[in-house]
Amino acid sequence: MNRLNQEINDTVNCFVPHSPPVMRSTEKGSLSGLTFTVKDLYNIEGYKTGNGSPAWLETHEVSKDTADLVKLCLGAGADMLGKVICDEFFYSFIGENAHYGTPINSLAADRIPGGSSSGSAASVAAGICDFSLGSDTGGSVRIPAAFCGIYGLRPTFGRVSLKGGTAMSSSFDTAGWFARDIDTFKKVGKELLNKDTVSSEINNIKLGQFAFDFVDDEISDPLQKWLNSPSCNFEFTEFVGALPDKIILDDAREAFRIIQANEIWDLFGPWIEKTDPIFGPGVKERMNIAKTVSNSDKEEKLDYKVRIKNAFNALVPKGSIMALPVTASLPAKLNTDPAKLNSYRAKTLSIICLASLAGLPQISIPVTNTNGIPVSLGLLGWEGGDESLIEFAESIAV
Numbered sequence: 001m002n003r004l005n006q007e008i009n010d011t012v013n014c015f016v017p018h019s020p021p022v023m024r025s026t027e028k029g030s031l032s033g034l035t036f037t038v039k040d041l042y043n044i045e046g047y048k049t050g051n052g053s054p055a056w057l058e059t060h061e062v063s064k065d066t067a068d069l070v071k072l073c074l075g076a077g078a079d080m081l082g083k084v085i086c087d088e089f090f091y092s093f094i095g096e097n098a099h100y101g102t103p104i105n106s107l108a109a110d111r112i113p114g115g116s117s118s119g120s121a122a123s124v125a126a127g128i129c130d131f132s133l134g135s136d137t138g139g140s141v142r143i144p145a146a147f148c149g150i151y152g153l154r155p156t157f158g159r160v161s162l163k164g165g166t167a168m169s170s171s172f173d174t175a176g177w178f179a180r181d182i183d184t185f186k187k188v189g190k191e192l193l194n195k196d197t198v199s200s201e202i203n204n205i206k207l208g209q210f211a212f213d214f215v216d217d218e219i220s221d222p223l224q225k226w227l228n229s230p231s232c233n234f235e236f237t238e239f240v241g242a243l244p245d246k247i248i249l250d251d252a253r254e255a256f257r258i259i260q261a262n263e264i265w266d267l268f269g270p271w272i273e274k275t276d277p278i279f280g281p282g283v284k285e286r287m288n289i290a291k292t293v294s295n296s297d298k299e300e301k302l303d304y305k306v307r308i309k310n311a312f313n314a315l316v317p318k319g320s321i322m323a324l325p326v327t328a329s330l331p332a333k334l335n336t337d338p339a340k341l342n343s344y345r346a347k348t349l350s351i352i353c354l355a356s357l358a359g360l361p362q363i364s365i366p367v368t369n370t371n372g373i374p375v376s377l378g379l380l381g382w383e384g385g386d387e388s389l390i391e392f393a394e395s396i397a398v
Helices: 054-058 068-075 118-125 142-148 182-192 209-214 217-227 249-275 283-290 295-315 338-358 386-395
Strands: 035-039 079-084 131-136 151-154 174-179 204-207 320-325 362-370 373-380
Touching: 035 118, 068 079, 068 131, 068 182, 079 118, 118 131, 118 142, 118 174, 131 151, 131 182, 142 151, 142 174, 142 338, 142 362, 142 373, 151 182, 151 386, 174 182, 182 386, 209 217, 209 249, 209 320, 209 338, 217 320, 217 362, 217 373, 249 283, 249 295, 249 338, 295 338, 320 338, 362 386, 373 386
Parallel strands: 035 079, 035 131, 204 320
Antiparallel strands: 131 174, 151 174, 151 362, 320 373, 362 373
């Protein structure tokens, strides 16, 4: 690997101060000529991984190996520009890091970029790189992709290697990636997705009306308008007005929240109790709550997770997809009072958690806007149907 002696113009405050220098691939492949950034949870040999936390950075050694998906991109010919900011311990989807700052949302500079893969989305949206590697536990790729008006995918659980990345919640963690255009997005997917594909033609397109009824009008109205416009080149075969098996969105959110909280404390709790780090607002409160969630609390919610997985496997079988809003609201204004963000977070988490609980792929596609602020359509696919989902997104690219 040869390091390029060049300086990057970080116009959107997306790079971490401890980023490795630019690394140029020595290989020729499908990603040759493309550049990428890496969320600061993936290891780069010889450099520290910070996980959005200066305290973690200071108390850990340099990485001894490079994360698998970074190796795949370098091996396919892409050049790595460096590591980018993420929310502290990935425990937020707002995109504001109290220690490193907030990456700028190029399409809505007075609003949050979304997180936790904030720097990844911001670097792509600003044109600093061609694609970026992020992660998605409870929306950390899909939400910033929607807020920044770019493509982003949470793949089928287990389809992309997480080796060499920091875990957060073993029940939900996935890798993911971003790109401004669908052609680049598709190229990256061919390199990152493993061979466990379940391909099929899509012949059943469902509208998740229950989710459209749940979100803010600023999201549902422009999406419905786009879906009924000539720009939309597909028709729905079925409308899903309610979820089966008495599944309620608020209950789904609570199941996700409890499982995630228990698992993040299992991973980081011992270090937190030993080092007593200074957390940013919001993250501190969530860590304090996570500490109180017991294993029995988690076990109880795992039953609900199974119900949701079974329900969505029935709703979205092979050959079917479902259209949903990605987020419940537009990106919030910068520096909104953290206390006011609680209900904001809860509403979006209620719909974004469904793919996480079900382990299914969901892609965020920029299709419209509200007064210039991006609004994206989410397409949920069947287990292993990632490639088919991306191909469908390509067919409707705007």
